[in-house]
Amino acid sequence: MGFIVRKKHIYLNLFLINFPITAMTSIIHRVTCVMLFLFFFIVLYLFKLSIESESSFLMISLLLQKFYIKLFLFLFLSSLLYHFLFGIKHMIMDLGFFETKSASTKISLLCLFFVVVLSVIILLSMVL
Numbered sequence: 191m192g193f194i195v196r197k198k199h200i201y202l203n204l205f206l207i208n209f210p211i212t213a214m215t216s217i218i219h220r221v222t223c224v225m226l227f228l229f230f231f232i233v234l235y236l237f238k239l240s241i242e243s244e245s246s247f248l249m250i251s252l253l254l255q256k257f258y259i260k261l262f263l264f265l266f267l268s269s270l271l272y273h274f275l276f277g278i279k280h281m282i283m284d285l286g287f288f289e290t291k292s293a294s295t296k297i298s299l300l301c302l303f304f305v306v307v308l309s310v311i312i313l314l315s316m317v318l
Contacts, residue, residue: 210291215298219276222269229266260316268309275301 209217240250253259279301283289288297 210295211302212291212294212298215276215302219273219280222273222276225265225269226273229262229269232262233266264309264313264316267312268305271308271312272305275305 236250236253239246241247254263279288279297282297283294288294
């Protein structure tokens with residue numbers, strides 16, 4: 191009679207695994223989706239306040255001068271930009287383009303480059 195030997199579960203430290211760039215961008219795409227879901231209600235509330243009356247508009251415009259609100263808006267706009275560009279990349283890949291490993295790596299790096307450049311432009315426009 192044979193015995194079944196079961197191995198114990200091994201703890202995987204995900205920070206030590208070297209993921210390819212396509213896997214990292216896909217994970218970040220999912221994270222930005224969660225961020226957009228959480229940030230959307232706050233942005234919608236700020237928009238509602240800004241169109242209620244002239245005094246509430248002035249209050250929101252003063253609030254937007256604070257650093258932490260600018261940081262919040264920068265994170266919201268950057269995650270929106272990232273999610274939009276990589277969503278388009280995923281749809282193009284669903285059509286059958288860039289499906290090889292080298293092509294998907296190149297297109298991921300290209301999208302990442304555009305996200306960084308456009309985020310820097312957003313940041314500079316908020317600072318200046």
